[in-house]
Amino acid sequence: MDTLHSIDKSRIPQHIAVIMDGNGRWAKERGQDRVYGHHEGVVSVRDIVNTCGEIGVQYLTLYAFSTENWNRPQEEVNALMELLVNTIRKEVEELKKNNVRLHVIGDFLSLPDICQKELNEAVEMTVMNTGLNLILALSYSSRWEIMEAAKKFAVDVQSGKADIDSLDDEQFAKYLTTSAFPDPELMIRTSGEHRISNYLLYQLAYAELYFTPVHWPDFRRENLLLAIQDYQQRERRFGKTSEQIQKNLTRHV
Numbered sequence: 054m055d056t057l058h059s060i061d062k063s064r065i066p067q068h069i070a071v072i073m074d075g076n077g078r079w080a081k082e083r084g085q086d087r088v089y090g091h092h093e094g095v096v097s098v099r100d101i102v103n104t105c106g107e108i109g110v111q112y113l114t115l116y117a118f119s120t121e122n123w124n125r126p127q128e129e130v131n132a133l134m135e136l137l138v139n140t141i142r143k144e145v146e147e148l149k150k151n152n153v154r155l156h157v158i159g160d161f162l163s164l165p166d167i168c169q170k171e172l173n174e175a176v177e178m179t180v181m182n183t184g185l186n187l188i189l190a191l192s193y194s195s196r197w198e199i200m201e202a203a204k205k206f207a208v209d210v211q212s213g214k215a216d217i218d219s220l221d222d223e224q225f226a227k228y229l230t231t232s233a234f235p236d237p238e239l240m241i242r243t244s245g246e247h248r249i250s251n252y253l254l255y256q257l258a259y260a261e262l263y264f265t266p267v268h269w270p271d272f273r274r275e276n277l278l279l280a281i282q283d284y285q286q287r288e289r290r291f292g293k294t295s296e297q298i299q300k301n302l303t304r305h306v
């Protein structure tokens with residue numbers, strides 16, 4: 054019996070964000086090159102995407118390549134870009150079949166042309182799908198995103214389309230790359246690091262954070278279910294008291 058049986062199906066997070074970390078260390082532990090870890094990481098991506106689709110998660114955002122990752126050795130960057138192109142090419146039919154809609158957030162134009170082309174095609178091919186929204190964060194960093202949003206807002210103010218005094222957090226969120234998606238309720242980071250690494254800083258304001266020592270290539274369906282189980286045991290208070298939350302819960306039963 055897997056953990057699925059002990060999960061409350063009515064309280065599955067709508068949006069899960071993941072920092073897929075530990076591919077390099079996973080490979081090193083096996084005496085392999087870091088790139089081998091990235092390849093094995095793709096197997097986990099497939100498994101987690103399928104599981105999310107199966108249990109009814111609506112949005113899954115995966116941190117696949119950060120702005121800072123451009124500073125890695127050139128061979129590793131090249132290998133990652135090549136893996137991205139090959140994976141998208143190979144998986145797009147499967148995404149279509151499984152009703153998964155692909156989205157990309159990040160500094161799209163900084164990606165190599167071939168990546169842009171494959172991604173554009175895959176996004177286009179899955180645009181009619183109504184199941185899981187799979188959001189790949191590529192060449193993404195939150196500070197970049199927030200700065201871009203601030204610039205776009207300033208342009209709208211200059212042209213008279215927006216008004217400084219009426220700006221609130223909801224309106225500001227419309228300028229972010231994630232404007233079409235709700236905020237994640239759960240953020241998972243693998244491989245034992247306890248940091249956010251420039252990921253969705255605005256959107257994670259009230260997310261529950263889950264850290265596991267498991268490296269990404271070992272993170273599979275059961276690990277995800279355990280994370281969701283842990284999430285379901287938390288009390289999300291949003292600044293209120295526990296008593297207020299409990300009172301509201303009993304009122305709605």
Ligand code: IPE
Nearest residue numbers: 073074075076077078079117
């Ligand atoms: C995550 O694994 C994948 C990317 C950042 C692209 P890492 O490559 O960061 O693996 P570690 O953290 O060095 O083990």
Ligand code: IPE
Nearest residue numbers: 072073074116117118119250
């Ligand atoms: C974060 O992982 C980025 C991705 C998972 C794509 P890193 O491995 O790059 O993060 P740091 O540098 O250890 O914080």
Ligand code: MG
Nearest residue numbers: 074075076077
């Ligand atoms: Mg890492």
